[in-house]
Amino acid sequence: xxxxxxxxxxxxxxxxxxxxxxxxxxxxxxxxxxxxxxxxxxxxxxxxxxxxxxxxxxxxxxxxxxxxxxxxxxxxxxxxxxxxxxxxxxxxxxxxxxxxxxxxxxxxxxxxxxxxxxxxxxxxxxxxxxxxxxxxxxxxxxxxxxxxxxxxxxxxxxxxxxxxxxxxxxxxxxxxxxxxxxxxxxxxxxxxxxxxxxxxxxxxxxxxxxxxxxxxxxxxxxxxxxxxxxxxxxxxxxxxxxxxxxxxxxxxxxxxxxxxxxxxxxxxxxxxxxxxxxxxxxxxxxxxxxxxxxxxxxxxxxxxxxxxxxxxxxxxxxxxxxxxxxxxxxxxxxxxxxxxxxxxxxxxxxxxxxxxxxxxxxxxxxxxxxxxxxxxxxxxxxxxxxxxxxxxxxxxxxxxxxxxxxxxxxxxxxxxxxxxxxxxxxxxxxxxxxxxxxxxxxxxxxxxxxxxxxxxxxxxxxxxxxxxxxxxxxxxxxxxxxxxxxxxxxxxxxxxxxxxxxxxxxxxxxxxxxxxxxxxxxxxxxxxxxxxxxxxxxxxxxxxxxxxxxxxxxxxxxxxxxxxxxxxxxxxxxxxxxxxxx
Amino acid sequence: xxxxxxxxxxxxxxxxxxxxxxxxxxxxxxxxxxxxxxxxxxxxxxxxxxxxxxxxxxxxxxxxxxxxxxxxxxxxxxxxxxxxxxxxxxxxxxxxxxxxxxxxxxxxxxxxxxxxxxxxxxxxxxxxxxxxxxxxxxxxxxxxxxxxxxxxxxxxxxxxxxxxxxxxxxxxxxxxxxxxxxxxxxxxxxxxxxxxxxxxxxxxxxxxxxxxxxxxxxxxx
Numbered sequence: 001x002x003x004x005x006x007x008x009x010x011x012x013x014x015x016x017x018x019x020x021x022x023x024x025x026x027x028x029x030x031x032x033x034x035x036x037x038x039x040x041x042x043x044x045x046x047x048x049x050x051x052x053x054x055x056x057x058x059x060x061x062x063x064x065x066x067x068x069x070x071x072x073x074x075x076x077x078x079x080x081x082x083x084x085x086x087x088x089x090x091x092x093x094x095x096x097x098x099x100x101x102x103x104x105x106x107x108x109x110x111x112x113x114x115x116x117x118x119x120x121x122x123x124x125x126x127x128x129x130x131x132x133x134x135x136x137x138x139x140x141x142x143x144x145x146x147x148x149x150x151x152x153x154x155x156x157x158x159x160x161x162x163x164x165x166x167x168x169x170x171x172x173x174x175x176x177x178x179x180x181x182x183x184x185x186x187x188x189x190x191x192x193x194x195x196x197x198x199x200x201x202x203x204x205x206x207x208x209x210x211x212x213x214x215x216x217x218x219x220x221x222x223x224x225x226x227x228x229x230x231x232x233x234x235x236x237x238x239x240x241x242x243x244x245x246x247x248x249x250x251x252x253x254x255x256x257x258x259x260x261x262x263x264x265x266x267x268x269x270x271x272x273x274x275x276x277x278x279x280x281x282x283x284x285x286x287x288x289x290x291x292x293x294x295x296x297x298x299x300x301x302x303x304x305x306x307x308x309x310x311x312x313x314x315x316x317x318x319x320x321x322x323x324x325x326x327x328x329x330x331x332x333x334x335x336x337x338x339x340x341x342x343x344x345x346x347x348x349x350x351x352x353x354x355x356x357x358x359x360x361x362x363x364x365x366x367x368x369x370x371x372x373x374x375x376x377x378x379x380x381x382x383x384x385x386x387x388x389x390x391x392x393x394x395x396x397x398x399x400x401x402x403x404x405x406x407x408x409x410x411x412x413x414x415x416x417x418x419x420x421x422x423x424x425x426x427x428x429x430x431x432x433x434x435x436x437x438x439x440x441x442x443x444x445x446x447x448x449x450x451x452x453x454x455x456x457x458x459x460x461x462x463x464x465x466x467x468x469x470x471x472x473x474x475x476x477x478x479x480x481x482x483x484x485x486x487x488x489x490x491x492x493x494x495x496x497x498x499x500x501x502x503x504x505x506x507x508x509x510x511x512x513x514x515x516x517x518x519x520x521x522x523x524x525x526x527x528x529x530x531x532x533x534x535x536x537x538x539x540x541x542x543x544x545x546x547x548x549x550x551x552x553x554x555x556x557x558x559x560x561x562x563x564x565x566x567x568x569x570x571x572x573x574x575x576x577x578x579x580x581x582x
Numbered sequence: 583x584x585x586x587x588x589x590x591x592x593x594x595x596x597x598x599x600x601x602x603x604x605x606x607x608x609x610x611x612x613x614x615x616x617x618x619x620x621x622x623x624x625x626x627x628x629x630x631x632x633x634x635x636x637x638x639x640x641x642x643x644x645x646x647x648x649x650x651x652x653x654x655x656x657x658x659x660x661x662x663x664x665x666x667x668x669x670x671x672x673x674x675x676x677x678x679x680x681x682x683x684x685x686x687x688x689x690x691x692x693x694x695x696x697x698x699x700x701x702x703x704x705x706x707x708x709x710x711x712x713x714x715x716x717x718x719x720x721x722x723x724x725x726x727x728x729x730x731x732x733x734x735x736x737x738x739x740x741x742x743x744x745x746x747x748x749x750x751x752x753x754x755x756x757x758x759x760x761x762x763x764x765x766x767x768x769x770x771x772x773x774x775x776x777x778x779x780x781x782x783x784x785x786x787x788x789x790x791x792x793x794x795x796x797x798x799x800x801x802x803x
Contacts (some may be wrong), residue, residue: 326688336683336686337682337683339682340678340679340680340682340683343678343679344668344679347675351670351671415668416667416668416669418664419666419667421632421666422679422683422727423683424632425655425660426655426683426684427683428651428652
């Protein structure tokens with residue numbers, strides 16, 4: 001008797017060798033490993049690690065809920081017969097948002113890998129495969145990736161959250177119902193997010209010329225990231241507004257539609273929520289249909305015309321940019337390395353998608369935090385009343401903090417490492433040019449915005465003195481923060497490799513949080529108090545000078561070897577072998 | 583002018599290059615021919631200072647290049663084996679960056695870059711992103727970046743693999759012009775039967791030399 005598994009395996013093997021399945025495999029691999037013109041894959045984590053990372057946020061959040069749903073704690077709070085479904089509403093909403101955001105960010109990140117590109121065209125079209133087969137293989141791969149992402153992002157939380165939330169309940173049926181509804185809703189919301197981004201890409205590719213699509217795509221991706229970060233950061237405030245439906249503006253949020261669907265499936269939806277739940281379901285179906293149409297049109301339009309697009313995309317020289325750089329050369333950038341490096345850094349930041357997205361994420365976070373502070377400052381009061389409030393004063397501090405930290409973070413992400421030979425060849429490694437260059441980049445992002453934004457705004461709110469003092473604080477703090485972040489910096493930004501995982505990563509995150517507290521919260525509180533009597537601002541001088549002195553002392557104390565420019569950062573090891581040979 | 587003294591490179595006791603010795607005077611051209619893995623690129627990297635020799639030294643104007651690499655590299659134009667460029671920069675932006683890194687004044691960069699772009703037929707596409715450049719165009723950008731500061735020494739590592747006939751002829755004329763002026767020592771590396779060998783013949787046979795490198799058992803270049 002033949003073992004049936006062996007036959008099945010042999011059948012699967014012969015089936016999987018077919019061109020169509022090979023193409024699907026190729027496109028799925030592309031989605032996880034990336035493509036595009038760049039041949040360097042410094043941030044290629046591998047499929048397994050990517051899937052694990054995507055599942056982590058939901059898992060962590062579910063674990064953190066153990067305390068909230070523990071029956072003992074509920075009993076301690078005096079809730080002997082608490083309603084799990086009403087308590088779980090805010091967490092349910094957060095998990096819906098989380099699944100949408102994680103999926104959305106993943107799709108935005110791999111934006112260029114969704115559609116077949118030049119490389120695919122060059123490799124696949126000469127083969128005896130029809131373009132229709134390529135189309136259907138890519139489409140199937142897209143659906144599989146969408147399903148895989150939706151399942152993976154929610155895999156752990158779909159089990160863990162219902163388990164945690166219903167731990168105090170006695171019936172298994174309750175758990176099963178809760179878990180199934182939760183799983184269905186988060187998976188559907190993930191799919192919504194996936195097809196929303198996919199539809200936007202397809203639509204843009206269908207209607208815009210290729211060159212314009214490339215230009216618009218970067219800004220749009222930044223906008224999408226900012227929107228997703230915004231939705232995530234405001235998710236704690238939304239559940240309380242759900243009670244005000246149908247008039248509340250939260251009815252426009254797709255995440256609220258899926259909350260409505262969840263409540264509807266549980267039989268707990270108000271009429272307004274039930275309408276939104278149906279809307280969510282209908283919009284998902286429509287979205288998938290629209291995305292498919294847009295994809296088919298864009299495929300027909302773009303893929304078949306790739307050879308025509310191979311022609312050079314030439315742009316004109318921009319005289320304004322040239323003039324700005326020329327004046328910066330005269331005033332700020334004093335050495336040839338700074339001049340070349342500054343141009344290189346700015347162009348990389350705005351043209352490398354990876355770096356633009358990272359910076360966009362930090363700026364988006366800053367905008368969201370600032371808008372929340374602004375909302376708190378102006379809620380129901382006159383603007384002039386709150387002019388000197390810590391919330392108003394903290395807004396430029398938040399923005400500058402996020403921009404500086406975001407830029408510093410982006411500097412460490414390498415780009416086209418194989419091309420850094422030109423720096424290796426032409427740079428004098430013993431000259432300490434890296435810190436001045438990086439500092440100047442950081443500050444040119446902050447100081448002009450302070451002068452153009454804060455000074456007129458605070459001049460309008462509280463007069464010249466207040467505007468000047470506040471601008472001084474933001475600029476001084478920006479310079480100090482830049483110097484702190486660059487204290488051991490010895491690379492030309494983007495030209496240095498880095499170890500994939502740093503042992504100090506968690507410590508860094510903690511430091512960023514504490515830094516935010518000191519930079520934004522404490523400073524704005526102090527400033528608010530000091531602005532009542534401007535002479536009090538003199539108290540800022542000693543700590544500023546103290547930090548500045550400490551930094552310069554630390555820098556002068558470094559040995560010369562530690563100041564040399566590096567192009568490769570090795571991971572720190574537990575044991576170091578000292579080469580003491582003479 | 584440029585002298586290599588017993589240049590040797592080994593990787594974990596596996597020899598890659600052994601005892602390469604030569605002297606090049608002004609206006610001279612040296613070609614290095616050899617099969618893949620024979621150590622041509624390793625020799626070039628040692629000559630440019632990108633790789634430290636295990637033994638031996640490179641002297642420029644009688645001075646070891648390791649003593650002042652920066653000044654040496656100011657006199658050096660180098661075209662690497664592979665055209666690794668920043669794809670999101672335009673050709674002109676890349677040349678501007680190289681010129682600035684070399685410490686050239688902006689006006690001179692503009693003048694030299696535009697003249698060379700015109701010469702190598704890249705002027706119309708100078709503001710296009712290099713990601714859209716063909717292999718030959720990328721090679722030409724590299725060549726221009728090596729020539730932009732009018733270097734005393736020009737080192738080309740398998741340059742001609744992506745260049746068309748016109749560009750090769752232009753390079754040949756530039757080389758002959760430089761040779762006639764007695765201006766630079768040009769070192770050219772070409773692979774076995776490579777097109778680069780054509781630059782060794784026939785204009786100034788007296789000034790042209792060549793050496794053939796042998797294949798080593800294993801060469802981790």
